[in-house]
Amino acid sequence: MKKNHFAVILIISLFFLWGFALNLNPILIPHLKKACQLSDKQSAFIDSASYIAYFLLAIPAGKFMKRFGYKGGIVFGLLLFATGAFLFYPAAITRSYTFFLTALFIIASGLAFLETAANPYITVLGDAEGATQRLNFAQSFNGLAATLAPLLGGMFILSGQKLDANAEAAMSPEQLNTFLNHEASSVKIPFLIIGAVVLLVAVFIWRTPLPEIQEQEGEEEKTGSILKEKNLIRGVIAQFFYVGAQVCVSSFFIRFSAQVAGIAEKSAALYLSGALLGFMVGRFIGSFLMKFIAPSKLLAFYSLINIVLIIAAVTLKGMPAVYALLGVEFFMSIMFPTIFSLSMQKLGSRMKLGSSLVIMAIVGGAVFPVIMGMVSDQTNIHTAYIVPAVCFAVVFYFALTNLRAKNIKLSTAH
Template sequence: MAFIPAATSTSTTADTGRSHFAFLAMTSLFFIWGFVTALNDILIPHLKAAFALSYTQAMLVQLCFFGAYFLLSPLAGRLIERIGFLGGILAGLVTLASGCLLFYPAAELATYPLFLTALFVLAGGVTLLQVSANPYVAALGSARTAASRLSLAQAVNSLGHTLAPLFGAALIFAAAQSDAKAVQLPYLLLAGFCLLVTVIFARLKLPVLQSEPTNVTRTTSDQPQRLPLPFYGAVAAIFLYVGAEVSIGSFLINYLALPELGAFNEQTASTWVSYYWGGAMLGRFAGAVITRYINALLVLALYAVVAIALLLLTMSQTGMLAAVAVISIGFFNSIMFPTIFTHGIAGLGNLTSRGSGLLCQAIVGGALVPLMQGVAADSIGVQHSFIVPLLAYVYIAGFAGWHWRQSRVSV
């Protein structure tokens, strides 16, 4: 993959300064979609209680939210090919705000299907932001340090994940009403914030980046270019990583409420959810440094193995040991997305936006893996249902280990 400023390919001090400013601006978007995504972990138990849902029904929240990635990411990739990364960012922010605003009538009418519709629209905006911002950040500098740069941006994303459960606990679980209307104020505030950020981004003078297809084998004019076969291994890894991370976060409150885990109330459990995402934030700041000196694929393989070990403790132990084990997985999730994503789009050239769209489409794992764990929880119990994300980490460990060995052979 190679990206150059639209106006010139010459690197200057001014260009470097603009790139640094653009990176800082992009991190605000990572914060927003991290915040919105983690708020689902609070929304799920609240709606489960408000509408007397089963675990499987409650996981429809994640199915609708992350299902939008699967349905809309290819369209988002093609839209961005036409309107550019910055146009995609503006469209994403407006769509996200629209989804937040739909929460008001959904709560007023107390209709679960309308909540799911609002989540789908909201997630459509997040999809546009993901497809636009991830390759944009990866392109703002050397390809060698792309994983490190994206890890740093993802650390800000994790800050949003960390603060959202505290925000949700304060405005949803602590609200005077315990029904669906408790979500109206939080999502109205989010809608207003997204519209404010839209206005700010519309006025910013950010570098316009375009793809330079230097690493793509050209085909004849009547044959469409195709993404390389190994790319789809990265698609599967993104699917399983996001599915595992989201599934664990979605079940934390109900898991920590189990009598053998300490029977935490919802507000206390929400604080522990913030620890889970806070661990990912710390891990990403650390990962931004670590992956500059140690092969990112090797770090990915080691972290996946540790996540497997922690899930075995989560499933077999009780009390504080089990609680700390499951919360600690957040730290080891930290570098997974940026490492898999940057490895996947490396060398795609003018197919980068399309590849980015497919990788973001794979985020549908966040819809399907929690649903599978929901089915498992209804049949074998919440604690043993963590076998579902455990199997996802087994694939990730194998994927990372194989590609790390291949990279050593190629050197």
């Protein structure tokens, strides 16, 4: 039992690490947009480079773990993560956007291994009935990382200097090149530190015994295509749209705040950090509420509130629009782990494969920001926020199907 408690602590640290990495993207998007002189659509490929890796690597990660176990998958994922972080240094020297995207893809490839391992691992490190609540608790530390990432990124990466058409016209080519090189170089030290920390964690986990969990012992081996598991497929679709919505809401927040309320980038990063603090608090509150409310009911309620809040953000102007968007973060808090846990119901020995499919759905984070960037380039970033509203409608539908599905045993704590 004590071994399991220590294993839970180690796995929770992984939730923090990948949460920190992914939530630096809202800082990197406006930063590299300026340093590499990009359009909104081009800057959205920062998210695409991160999240496409989940689609490409999730099933290989599942197969890797089937052969080498959870621990092997975790250590390999951490090594990829560290490698990608170290590559930010040469990417900044060359100021190559393609190099930056490659480094982000390698980082995210490592994260795909970590998430494919850690999400199901935490659900089976304990009693089955508390799986959803336990996963929400672990994801709360992902929320803590989400709070700290934009705060620290805003402090150490963003310069606060604007580069609009007038400022660029006033510079000579040499001055412009010096300015852009200085902007790009601010990522060097932060990502070297991240790489070193991740490498240390990899060594620590490699040297620490972790229990290899046999999922759903006593449940009979299932046969037939896993694609016939209707609730799993609905969960994959819901996760695809949810992650798309989550990335869209956060990644364009700094641009949204500047356009709608005239907030400077460093100040907007602080607002985003505060919103993601609400995201973290929402995870803890959601874990508590699941003692009394079925996860699918809470998921339906939260997704409906988010649709209303985003419609308010799109229709309002000034700080009320910003506040409406900030509120969305709180109500997104339980969505990923709850969709994941509900999708895993009744999979038995095929949980690793099912987990791979749900993690593949994270590719929604690669697709919807590009769509949103295209809408923004054609209209404005204010109007483009209708994209995540549509995504939350799909999550709402998934929650409703779980309310009606009699064969789904919802995880509620006693």
